Amino acid sequence: MSTSSPSLARDYVLPSLNRLARWLGLTLLRDVVALTVIGAVLLVALLPLSTLVPAPVWIALALAEAALVVVLLRFKWMLPAAGGVFAGSVVVAALAVFASQAYAGTPPITDAQGRPFRNGxxxxxxxxxxxxxxxxxxxxxxxxxxxxxxxxxxxxxxxxxxxxxxxxxxxxxxxxxxxxxxxxxxxxxxxxxxxxxxxxxxxxxxxxxxxxxxxxxxxxxxxxxxxxxxxxxxxxxxxxxxxxxxxxxxxxxxxTTENDILGYELALQYVTGRGDTAAAERLRRNGPPPYDGPGMLDKYVAYLDILNDYMDAPRYTLVVPIVxxxxxxxxxxxxxxxxxxxxxxxxxxxxxxxxxxxxxxxxxxxxxxxxxxxxxxxxxxxxxxxxxxxxxxxxxxxxxxxxxxxxxxxxxxxxxxxxxxxxxxxxxxxx
Known part of the structure; x- marks a missing residue:
């Protein structure tokens, strides 16, 4: 016959559950803060690489985000510091996006001396x-x-x-x-x-x-x-x-329809000749174009990417997001x-x-x-x-x-x- 009381078991289990919940909450918070910091860093890094945002602006944003990272490391992910870094990184990311839109423009056309053409x-x-x-x-x-x-x-x-x-x-x-x-x-x-x-x-x-x-x-x-x-x-x-x-x-x-059917047939012939049975089976499963409805885009890309391989060109799945x-x-x-x-x-x-x-x-x-x-x-x-x-x-x-x-x-x-x-x-x- 057990002599332990229900209240004693409950007193033991509840603190354990509380500790587990606290650990899960802190882990989730750290993950969210880390992802937010990484996102802000990437957005700021894109400014000098792919926009016309002036150097003083993106440098200021980079320094601000670097300072937030230092704070996070200095205070060892303590809750108040982590919350502040999260909020600060959100602000930096928003400012980076805003600056990229505000400073969007086309580069000047200049002569050999770097001067804009007078009538250009x-x-x-x-x-x-x-x-x-x-x-x-x-x-x-x-x-x-x-x-x-x-x-x-x-x-x-x-x-x-x-x-x-x-x-x-x-x-x-x-x-x-x-x-x-x-x-x-x-x-x-x-x-x-x-x-x-x-x-x-x-x-x-x-x-x-x-x-x-x-x-x-x-x-x-x-x-x-x-x-x-x-x-x-x-x-x-x-x-x-x-x-x-x-x-x-x-x-x-x-x-378009004749063009796409010819392209599909060439793609199927090409992957079959290379012994790529998985790609050939996918094309056969899709059938020839034209396509419509759910999955339409994937079906077109399936054979168009193969045609790009045939032409020694990058695949659309790579080019479209980068261009x-x-x-x-x-x-x-x-x-x-x-x-x-x-x-x-x-x-x-x-x-x-x-x-x-x-x-x-x-x-x-x-x-x-x-x-x-x-x-x-x-x-x-x-x-x-x-x-x-x-x-x-x-x-x-x-x-x-x-x-x-x-x-x-x-x-x-x-x-x-x-x-x-x-x-x-x-x-x-x-x-």
């Missing part, structure tokens, strides 16, 4: 297009040069600022205007995501064209599109040919919104393109057309672009082969620039 322009500006606020950059050594509208990097959902350096060689000869289309980057909140339609993009690009014509006193401008924005570019010059000197298409999309962090035009929130925009816009807009067929729908354009085509491009199939070029009726229709795969890169940028300056400009520009 290098600005990041908010404009109103059909009632919504959107963002553009304007860059050139001379505002009297012809205007080149860069519709963005593709997607749908790719902004116009992340690829700025590709157009720097043209800034001597053009005023290069790059556009963050609605639904991404700095224009992420321009319109509700569900309002994104082909018609919306065309009309916003048209409104931007009219704004640029008026601002620079030009009857016509040039328009450049790549991948998804090459679709937008064709639509734009088809509907408003009188506004453009020429259309320049790179990685031209022609028939916006290279653009000082984006604050830290904008950088995240660029990635969100690519993911969300693609899922809204791309299914609306499945019936696209320019061989039928745009077999005649009333402006000079120049197609830049990567010899190894299997994302926008070079064979389909060549077929479109051979059937398209236009005042001038020229196909220029580039080395490499999908889009512009270091291997073909010099050739692209040379043709733009020494062929397209002399053939098409009249002041």
């Amino acid at each position: 322009i290098a600005t990041l500006e908010k404009v109103t297009l059909n009632g919504s606020e959107q963002w553009i950059t304007l860059r050139g050594q001379d505002v009297d040069n012809p205007v080149l509208l860069n519709l963005g990097m593709g997607g749908p959902g790719g902004g116009g600022f992340a690829t700025r350096t590709l157009f720097e060689p043209l800034e001597e000869h053009f005023v290069v205007v790059s556009w963050d289309e609605p639904g991404t980057g700095k224009s992420y909140n321009a319109v509700p995501m569900e309002a994104l339609t082909p018609e919306r993009f065309v009309e916003d690009a048209h409104a931007l064209t009219e704004l640029l014509r008026a601002r620079f006193d030009e009857d016509k401008i040039y328009v450049y599109g790549t991948s998804w924005t090459s679709i937008l570019g064709v639509w734009l010059v088809q509907q408003y040919p009188e506004l453009y000197h020429a259309y320049i298409g790179n990685a031209q999309m022609v028939n 916006p962090f290279l653009a000082p035009e984006y604050g830290l929130i904008d950088k995240v919104n660029h990635t969100r925009g690519l993911i969300e816009s693609f899922q809204v807009v791309y299914p609306q393109l499945r019936d696209l067929d320019f061989l039928v729908q745009a077999n005649r354009l009333e402006v000079p057309v120049y197609f830049f085509v990567g010899r190894d491009d299997v994302n926008a199939m070079a064979s389909l672009v060549a077929e479109y070029h051979n059937t398209l009726q236009a005042p001038h229709n020229e196909l220029i082969w580039l080395e490499g795969g999908h889009g512009l890169n270091g291997d073909n940028l010099g050739h692209f620039t040379d043709v733009m300056v020494n062929t397209i400009l002399p053939q098409t520009y009249e002041k």
